[in-house]
Amino acid sequence: MKVQISVNGEDTSADVEPRLLLAHYLREQVGLKATNIGCDTTSCGACTVLLDGEAVKSCTLLAVQAEGQSVTTMEGLEGASEGQPTHPVTAAFRAEHGLQCGFCTPGMVMSAVSLISHDDDLDERKVREGLEGNLCRCTGYHNIVRAVLVAAGKDPDAEQKAEAESDALRTAPGFSRGESAEEARA
């Protein structure tokens, strides 16, 4: 049957079988290969794209379900082609080295774009929860989380700094209540 789907702002259409998955539509019909199929079991999130602005796993959607809707893939972000300004999430992944082999990266980036658009006050815990649908088989999560925080305009070291400050206070002379109490008694 015929489907029409807007992909990265351009109208696409094809005559497809209803069983065609959206991930295959994007890769094979439209020819956009950033959307990766990792696990094919709705677990890994490498196939994550935005459907009407919402992060979804395109291996678990039929292309016909997206009929008339709008899909954004990694190729649709600014800076995917030369001469464009780089999308803040892509730039942050680059700056913070939020990638290792890179296979999971397009899905991670699309989840991050969705996460940042839904929450303007992200912290590390929220980022980790928000990325629970995206697996990095290199287990490189640390720099990915930093990259998302940077892209969200947050200081990725804020929590470490706070911890270091409280450590510094704890070891400062006269801070310990126990010691002060003993000193007071003395």
Next chain:
Amino acid sequence: MIPLAFDYARPDTLDGALALLAEKGEDATVLAGGHSLIPVMKVRLGAPEFVIDIGRLSELDYIRVDGDEVAIGAGTKHRDLVTSEVLGAEVPLVPAVARTVGDPQVRARGTLGGSIAHGDPASDLPAAILALDGKVVLRSPRGERTVGIADFYTGVFSSVKEPDELVTEIRLPRKAGVGWAYEKFTRRSNDWAIVAVAVCDGKVGLVNMGSTSLRATATEQALADGKSIAEAAALADEGTEPPADNAGTPAYRRALVKVLTRRALETASGV
């Protein structure tokens, strides 16, 4: 992985969907969010000849207070259960449980009605609805009927729902200010529960402890008899037949369910 071939229709109205379902009968399967159905079709455990897509029927997407109950349209997505102010105020167990379903992408697509109709004993929400004594509304061109969820499931992936019936609504008693908790045990954050326990108002629903979602009736009886939480939780595996799989043996699940039930009961009672 690619599903076997099927025919597909996306009716514009609920009545249209019901008429088509009645016409196609057992050859047809209903697709809502598709996050239970499509994975099953991809590994070809399911191979419907006809798929009826109700995923865009706004008629089935609502959460509203209706007298002493809250009515939730079957098409309501997990993400909307999580963020619903009505549910947060009236039945806070439901947002807490929905928050643990899958991951953000799954919650953006999966629906409450789909989860209930699919009937996977490892699903989170059916056990929670069981602990809430909820009801399932079924509709077909023959009419509408309401079934208590305790009478709904007949086995793994099977229920009293007839082939021409559609789950259209879930009805829950309002439970503001009542003690509740959900304890879910997984090895990975977006995984199915190995075992989980939903508690609300002294009722206990179990996830993945048998061929359907279950109530821990011996635990509930012990609580009603004034036994301690520790004593009641020790009975949580009575009458269960936990599955054996890569995540754990039946004996492991029996041990786990007692611990999770104790934790859930303690949280629910504010201990």
